[in-house]
Amino acid sequence: MAEERRQKQCSVVLPTESMKAMAESVGVGQLQEESCAALSEEVSYRIKEIAQDALKFMHHGKRRKLTTSDIDNALKLKNVEPLYGFQSQEFIPFRFASGGGRELHFYEEKEVDLSDIINTPLPRVPLDVSLKAHWLSIEGVQPSIPENPPPATKEQQKTESTEPLKVVKPGQEEEGAIQGKNQGATAPDGKGKEKGLIKLKPRSTHELSVEQQLYYKEITEACVGSCEAKRAEALQSIATDPGLYQMLPRFSTFISEGVRVNVVQNNLALLIYLMRMVKALMDNPTLYLEKYLHELIPAVVTCIVSKQLCLRPDVDNHWALRDFAARLMAQSCKTFSTTTNNIQSRITKTFTKSWLDDKTQWTTRYGCIAGLAELGADVIKTLILPRLTVEGARIKAVMEGPVVSNIDKIGAEHVQSLLLKHCASVIAKIRPQPDNVEQYRTDYGYLGPMLCSHVMKARTQAALQAQQVNRTTLTITQPRPTLSVSQSGLSGSTGPRTPSIIKVPSSLTLMSPRPGTPSQPSPPATKYIVMATSAGAASTQQVITLSSSQSASPVTSTVPSATSTSLQPLVKLESGSGPGMTASRPLQKYIVVSLPSSASSSLETKSSVLPSSISSTSLDTGMKLERSESPGASTQSPH
Amino acid sequence: MAAVQGGQVDAVEEKDIKTEPSGDGFGNNNANEGRMVSTSPGASAPAGSNKTAAGAPEDQQTLLAVLQFLKKNNLTESVEILRREAGLPENSLDPNGADSTGAGAGGTTGCVDLEGGDASSLLSRVTVSSSAGAQAPTKAVAEDQPDVNVVLSAYSQQGDPALYEVYYSSLKKFIESVLDCHRAELSQVFYPLFVHMYLELVYNNHESEAKSFFEKFSGDQECYYEDDLRVLSSLTKKEHMRGNETLLDFRTSKFVLRISRDSYQLLKRHLQERQNNQIWNIIQEHLYIDIFDGMPRSKSQIDAMSGSLAGEAKREANKAKVYYGLLKEPEIELPLDDEDEEAENEEGKPKKKKPKKDSMGSKSKKQDPNAPSQSRIPLPELKDSDKLDKIMYMKESTKKIRLGPDTLPSICFYSFLNAYQGLTAVDFTDDSSLIAGGFADSTVRVWSVTPKKLRKVKSAADLNLIDKESDDVLERIMDEKTASESKILYGHSGPVYGISFSPDRNYLLSSSEDGTVRLWSLQTYTCLVGYKGHNYPVWDTQFSPHGYYFVSGGHDRVARLWATDHYQPLRIFSGHLADVTCTRFHPNSNYVATGSSDRTIRLWDVLNGNCVRIFTGHKGPIHALAFSPNGKFLASGATDGRVLLWDIGHGLMVGELKGHTDTIYSLRFSRDGEILASGSMDNTARLWDATKAFDDLETDDFTAATGHVHLQDNSQELLLGTYMTKSTPVIHLHFTRRNLLLAAGSYNA
Secondary structure, X not given: OHHHHHHHHHHOOOOHHXXXXXXXXXXXOXXXXXXXXXXXXXXXXXXXXXXXXXXHHHHHOOOOOOOHHHHHHHHHHOOOOOOOOOOOOOOXXXXXXXXXXXXXXXXXXXXXXXXXXXXXXXXXXXXXXXXXXXXXXXXXXXXOOOOOOOOOOHHHHHHHHHOHHHHOOOOOHHHHHHHHHHHEOOOOOOOOOOOOOOOOOOOOEOOOOHHHXXXXXXXHHHXXXXXXXXXXXXXXXXXXXXXXXXXXXXXXXXXXXXXXXHHHOOOHHHHHHHHHHHHHHHHOOOOOXXXXXXXXXXXXXXXXXXXXXXXXXXXXXXXXXXXXXXXXHHHHHHHHOOOOOOHHHHHHHHHHHHHHOOOOOHHHHHHHHHHHHHOOHXXXXXXXXXXXXXXXXXXXXXXHOOOOOHHHHHHHHHHHHHHHHHHHHHHHHXXXXXXXXXXXXXXXXXXXXXXXXXXXXXXXXXXXXXHHHHHOOOOOOOOOOOOOHHHHHHHHHOHHHHHHHHHHHHHHHHHOOOOOOOOOOOOOOEEEEEEEEOOOOOEEEEEEEEOOOOOOOOOOOOOOOOOOOOOOOEEEEEEEOOOHHHHHOOEEEEEEEOOOOOEHHHHHHHHHHHHHHOOHHHHHHHHHHHHOOOXXXXXXXXX | OOOOOOOXXXXXXXXXXXXXXXXXXXXXXXXXXXXXXXXXXXXXXXXXXXXXXXXXXXXXXXXXXXXXXXXXXXXXXXXXXXXXXXXXXXXXXXXXXXXXXXXXXXXOHHXXXXXXXXXXXXXXXXXXXXXXXXXXXXXHHOOOOOOHHHHHHHHHOOOOHHHHHHHHHHHHHHHHXXXXXXXXXXXXXXXXXXXXXXXXXXXXXXXXXXXXXXHHHHHHOOHHHHHHHHHHHHOOOHHHHOOXXXXXXXXXXXXXXXXXXXXXXXXXXXXXXXXXXXXXXXXXXXEEEEEEXXXXXXXXXXXXXXXXXXXXXXXXXXXXXXXXXXXXXXXXOOOOOOHHHHHHHHHOOOOOOOXXXXXXXXXXXXXXXXXXXOOXXXXXXXXXXXXXXXXXXXXXXXXXXXXXXXXXXXXXXXEEEOOOOOEEXXXXXXXXXXXXXXXXXXXXXXXXXXXXXXXXXXXXXXXXXXXXXXXXXXXXXXXXXXXXXXXXXXXXXXXXXXXXXOOOOOEEEEEEOOOEEEEEEOOOOEEEEEEEOOOOOXXXXXXXXXXXXXXXXXXXXXXXXXXOOOOOOOEEEEOOOOOEEEEEEOOOOOEEEEEEOOOEEEEEEOOOOOEEEEEEOOOOOEEEEEEOOOOOEEEEEXXXXXXXXXXXOOOEEEEEEOXXXXXXXEEEEOOOOOXXXXXXXXXXXXXXXXXXXXXXXXXXXXXXHHOOOOOOOOHHXXXXXXXXXXXXXXXXXXXXXXXXXXXXXXXXX
């Protein structure tokens, strides 16, 4: 292989066409073929020479990236004038153009209007260089602080969760511990080479350091608190910090519990905050979220389809939350759906089923459609378009029929605009022109005429965009789901309700591990609030205090003591019959609550439990429950 | 002109060797050149050849070269004088003159070995075309703009280009068929042969043959030559050879091979049987075969030592005596909380040595037999402040943690934030109170890492107002208004690649791409001197541990020794075949180690400028060097991610530490030398058990004599810890006086 590469090195020469093009650019036409060949060889050689010198500068600059200044310095070495004004720290965007059988790459220098420069506000002054000290190692052990890399990479997290036996083999713990002590956080590579001494990660105790506890407390409080600036910071931290994996179980529990509580209380703001946390977690590239989908997906689905998400459905913009959650759902389907867990198909099934149900309320209906529509054009084509007529009739009944309630009407309006928005672009693609209103009416019923105009608009827009694409370089702007709409909508209308927003977090923070624990090794007892909500608003709370020390068992009668000594995944089996449409069949739901201070083994067991616990039926039923009719029944299901 | 070891040498050469005090291969032309300069005062040009690296056998040629040069420039008078002085015959300048006379002195007869008879007959056939005289000037003027045509003319002999491949592959077949024990040794021949044959082809405009030759055989070469092969591969035209450094390196320096006598005989017999003149010619002309008696070396032994641009070091290059011991510590009474007593002692006669608790210090009572004499290099007098500092140092050392495999040091990491990849060099003061950073934007910044802020001295006008008699005058001269955490030093006009604090913390040195080394005052935070000399980027600089002297090395392939009060260098250490990438002073200030892109490390004697050690074995440019605190060992790190350990006294490689996956930019021994810390571009700092690495050595006489190293592969046992940073290359390491490890690097988001 090396040989092949070398041969390539040997023969790489600039094409003679480039020589011609360059000659033309300086006014020399009709360059002979031989001179081109000679020139290109010479130029290639010189360029290689300069590149080699530039590498020297890169090495001494202690960088891995060759910069334009390195080239400049290399040119200077050779007494050649450097390329002035060609400074770029990052990638240099060369443009490609072809025409007349020629292919060219060139650097586009845009013409800039001076007045533009003068009128634009000055950019922020770059931050000055500063020094920051931290402990990389304390007497040979690397402390796990944010400044140090996470002790476990995503890959490790994955193997830990999928193949727990591989991680720690019985009888080798001791060896692993010694190795771990000596090697600290050895990079994963190179370990495999040690024969006999397979480096084992010692059983990681899932206790959080004091710093982590503080961090968790700060982050969760900021995420659900009232200060938007703080929240943005916290979300940013969740989305980027690489050392969060140990806190991931807590975050996911926080979110799922938070959703449960707040759906019941119809606290729209908090639900939005929690969904933004989900989004941030999903954005974090170092986290292996697959382990916690069983908690996150129901929470997200709840936010999409729940019948009521806010106190005043006629005023509050809970639609935005549904949209946002639907986008989240689509994103997680895209990232996490595999042939084994079948998330996408299961989600689709869930949405479709409830959409087809006549009794479904407009809010849930909206959520189902949004959820489906976000899954992509194919889903829209196969599932939504065929039902446009039926849906149109239903909307018509509400819009033009006798006024039942204002809420229904608003719901129907939103469903209508949602359908129009999503279907128009798809129809524009699959339906041949011309767009005939009558034709549309026959095809899609009540919604037909409106669809027709939307489709036409979509077509003109597409044409416009295509033109733009032709004219400029291709810039792909991907719409990123963000949710800020609701904030503004809320702040005006929910003045009096802010106390409740603040109140809830304070109770939620109880879930965080006790902060400020001194560095003694015993894990802190963790408190959980499990809210069991019976019909209506009446709720009972059970505070389960758990500590992961060997002897302690959860202080609650409803919780069966967990399988082995130290691992206590709280598996609660609850059977009951849901009211309403799901009443026909008894529901079984496993709720796995991972305990913050339990040992790592708990994770392993839990992960082995996982497949069964979120097997398709239980997941479906769980989702169904959460979007089912009576608000009480929907959310109290877990407990 | 292969000067074969143990071969007979003619009279002129013998005389030369006698005049060489050190007998090392390089940079020992002093005697001859002293003569030359004195005899030709009018011709200043040849003086430039002082700096050339020419081995002892080449002195004769150097002379010839100078003569030719003079003749060419019609300096007939000088020619006459020089010739008379050197005792050369009249006709020695005739390039095609009889081989047996002057020109041949350095050439043909030099390579007559034990089988002199048929070897020389063979030689006489092949060496006629290549004129010894014509080649010689290359060596002489390589430092200045070399006359490339002359250099290259060595390649002008015409062989059938089509046959090159045949020659090479027949040799390949032969070497593959010899006994296993010889194969590894003889395989060393491949690379230099390959390069020279390729260059010959290119020179003679056989472009396509050259290409196919390259393609056919470049894959066979050892992977560590890949960088050079890349350079070579781009070289396809005769015109390209002009000014190509790599080529000149190859041409001007003989590739050194170390081969056992048996293997060499085997090779020679084969080549003679086959009448393979082309190859034999190259071996004679461009290779220096160092023949030793005894067992052929194994593949791993060869691999350990090879990799350098010019082959292995000659054995005799590492034979000179090196005084690696430490100097006696100046006797300073440890103050018994009594400042007055101490002051008395310092004034008068230093006596009554007090045993220090320092582990090194205990030895220093007696003169180390390996230590240089105290006055070998004139060292600056200790000032009062230095003595105070020494006392502080001793006090601190008593609180030092004894490190070992079980007690690893804590590492405090200083991250440079917002440096945008612009951090190029870092240094700490010895007492760890200041940290300095050199940046790609030409600035040097100094931070105080203690609560003590950095203050400037007041302006001259303000200083006048100060009561000079007051006790706290040193405090009073400082300008409180200028106190800040950090100071920026502006002055360079290019990236700052090297930085070094003076031991007394009063000065800071910085070296830059702009070709200067600057001396900054840390009292006034201004530039004091700009040392110009390197006309090309200066890659590294370092103060001597005793202050006053400093060394710098750069792209111009030389290292220079300076004194702070001289604007011209005191010594120029020349011999490296490529950029000098890093420079380090020996703890006793008598030696300087330099690492280079030619993948060798050289140790230079400060006293006479001689190169006393050449260490080969690295497979990439060397970017980090560190002496052990006892002065016995040297550690080096290179782009290949390996740390090599060297025994300075014996001139041997004694260890190899594998583990890093990228360039090693910093190496540092703990204060007592138990732990070696290495920092690398792969974002890790690693700790190695240096005690174990050095204790396990048994350097018997045989190994010392032959230079055959047996390295155990025990990197994993020696590795004590690996500490990853998030995204920060570790570019500097420093042990505080209490053995806390400080590391520094810039965070790359």
